[in-house]
Amino acid sequence: MQALTDKIKVLERKPMTIGERLYLPAIIKGMLITFSHLFKKRPTISYPEQKRYFPSVWRGVQILNRDEEGRERCTACGLCAVACPAEAITMEGAERMPGEEHLYKEEKYAAKYEINMLRCIFCGLCEEACPKDAIYLSQTFAPANYHRKGFIYDKQDLLIPHPIEEPDRYKQALGERATALKQKAKTSEEESMDN
Amino acid sequence: MDLMVIDIWLIIEKLALVAIVVSISLLIAMYSTYAERKVAAYLQDRRGPNRAGPFGILQPLADGGKLFFKEEIIPLTSSKFLFVLGPALAMITALMTSAVIPWGGTLNWFERNISLQIADINIGVLYIFGVISLSVYGIMIGGWASNNKFSLLAGIRGASQMISYELAMGLTLIALLMLTGSLKMSVIVEQQINGPWNIVYQPLGFLVFFICALAETNRTPFDLPEAENELNFGYHQEYSSMKLGFYLFAEYIAMFISSAIMATLYFGGYDIPFVNESSLSASIGHNLVTILGGFALLLKVSFFLFVFIWIRWTIPRFRYDQLMNLGWKKLIPLALFNMVITAVVILLLDK
Ligand code: SF4
Ligand code: SF4
Numbered sequence: 274m275q276a277l278t279d280k281i282k283v284l285e286r287k288p289m290t291i292g293e294r295l296y297l298p299a300i301i302k303g304m305l306i307t308f309s310h311l312f313k314k315r316p317t318i319s320y321p322e323q324k325r326y327f328p329s330v331w332r333g334v335q336i337l338n339r340d341e342e343g344r345e346r347c348t349a350c351g352l353c354a355v356a357c358p359a360e361a362i363t364m365e366g367a368e369r370m371p372g373e374e375h376l377y378k379e380e381k382y383a384a385k386y387e388i389n390m391l392r393c394i395f396c397g398l399c400e401e402a403c404p405k406d407a408i409y410l411s412q413t414f415a416p417a418n419y420h421r422k423g424f425i426y427d428k429q430d431l432l433i434p435h436p437i438e439e440p441d442r443y444k445q446a447l448g449e450r451a452t453a454l455k456q457k458a459k460t461s462e463e464e465s466m467d468n
Numbered sequence: 469m470d471l472m473v474i475d476i477w478l479i480i481e482k483l484a485l486v487a488i489v490v491s492i493s494l495l496i497a498m499y500s501t502y503a504e505r506k507v508a509a510y511l512q513d514r515r516g517p518n519r520a521g522p523f524g525i526l527q528p529l530a531d532g533g534k535l536f537f538k539e540e541i542i543p544l545t546s547s548k549f550l551f552v553l554g555p556a557l558a559m560i561t562a563l564m565t566s567a568v569i570p571w572g573g574t575l576n577w578f579e580r581n582i583s584l585q586i587a588d589i590n591i592g593v594l595y596i597f598g599v600i601s602l603s604v605y606g607i608m609i610g611g612w613a614s615n616n617k618f619s620l621l622a623g624i625r626g627a628s629q630m631i632s633y634e635l636a637m638g639l640t641l642i643a644l645l646m647l648t649g650s651l652k653m654s655v656i657v658e659q660q661i662n663g664p665w666n667i668v669y670q671p672l673g674f675l676v677f678f679i680c681a682l683a684e685t686n687r688t689p690f691d692l693p694e695a696e697n698e699l700n701f702g703y704h705q706e707y708s709s710m711k712l713g714f715y716l717f718a719e720y721i722a723m724f725i726s727s728a729i730m731a732t733l734y735f736g737g738y739d740i741p742f743v744n745e746s747s748l749s750a751s752i753g754h755n756l757v758t759i760l761g762g763f764a765l766l767l768k769v770s771f772f773l774f775v776f777i778w779i780r781w782t783i784p785r786f787r788y789d790q791l792m793n794l795g796w797k798k799l800i801p802l803a804l805f806n807m808v809i810t811a812v813v814i815l816l817l818d819k
Contacts, residue, residue, distance in 0.1 A: 307781060
């Protein structure tokens, strides 16, 4: 048969020599190899104490965003739910009443907003679909839970901390996105100036 | 009537010694499970158990606790009495050999010479052999009583493996006994303290003995009775809870004891290497030397335990025909050869 590549290595099947048939040299060689691994560096990350670094483009658990005054941005348009390939998002809209302007940015808001973390595949399509910059995927992941129920994250679990009342936690939740957003704003400003 | 006087202190002393030796064996067996997992992890670039207590040293307790609280299942179709007897026998035979191993010299306390050996019988080596060959009953009875094809196969395998390797082991020991001229463990150690260790005279014998010890304790590469890929779980497939624990535990105790036997027979027992015991005891006291000797023995034992574990995580399991070939066609001729050579040399030198 014609060889398909020139990388074929023909192995000779010779009978074993006496040294090979004794097995012991080979066994000792193998044992030295395993022994050398005793001193190798271990790649393990001891999770709760050490954490892996997640880059800013990491698609982790979703966060519902607020604007600078702390108002929820989501307007319950449902585009994210439509975009979601895993059908993980459920929501119910409600009308903003007079006097609630400090809570919700738009006239319509999401009274109920749930994401099922067991269904979500963390594709990030919801973030892309959202016209209001109201949802994005953060740099953390959904922690383990004992019940299925615990994986259905409601609005309270998803909402970002209030930027004025809890600025530290807000910054933390924002992660590197904060700097990334600033830079993005800057570059788009520069671009518009260039234009 | 001196004969009728029972030395009550002797009984107390021996009982205490039995308790100490058994609990030390259990403790070491417990921690060999931990060592096994740790060494396995380190040989495979992992970290091993490190959550229970600092460095995971409470892990064996957690494992034991888990086994205790698991449901005990005795299969309906099993033969109940034998089913329970199996693990008990495995455990008992594993522990019984520790009786004749000299764990140290003598302690001078309250004007008594307390020997750190439970029973210094004159057929020590034979006794060990007798008890070790009993240990196959644990496996066989367990495998048979479970009324499970795989267990039965594993039990038969275990029996034939043990019988095959016991032969070679016995032959190497004959060579050793020709050298020492005594079956008494204490005498064998005494000779090694005064002269060189037996390993110097019997390197080949030790090699064969070591391989046979691996086979006798059912350790990889000879753990065919529990070959998962062909026999599911082997002879303890139907066992659960602490009965399973006993089987697993008995393996570690057997490992500990056979390490101790190897250290005693070939590596000088409680002899502290490169040290002249008598001159040392003149300078720091007899008791201290004895205790140091005990530690020396434990160190040697730990080394052998490490080698056992190291081998397990390096070499894959033998196929059954390979196992039998090795036992009957290689080790037995080798042991015979070793025996004949030793005999000839002894005759020539006229020792
Ligand atoms: S990340 Fe993807 S799967 Fe998850 S909620 Fe958003 S769109 Fe659905
Ligand atoms: S998160 Fe965005 S896309 Fe989804 S309902 Fe709210 S505003 Fe619409």
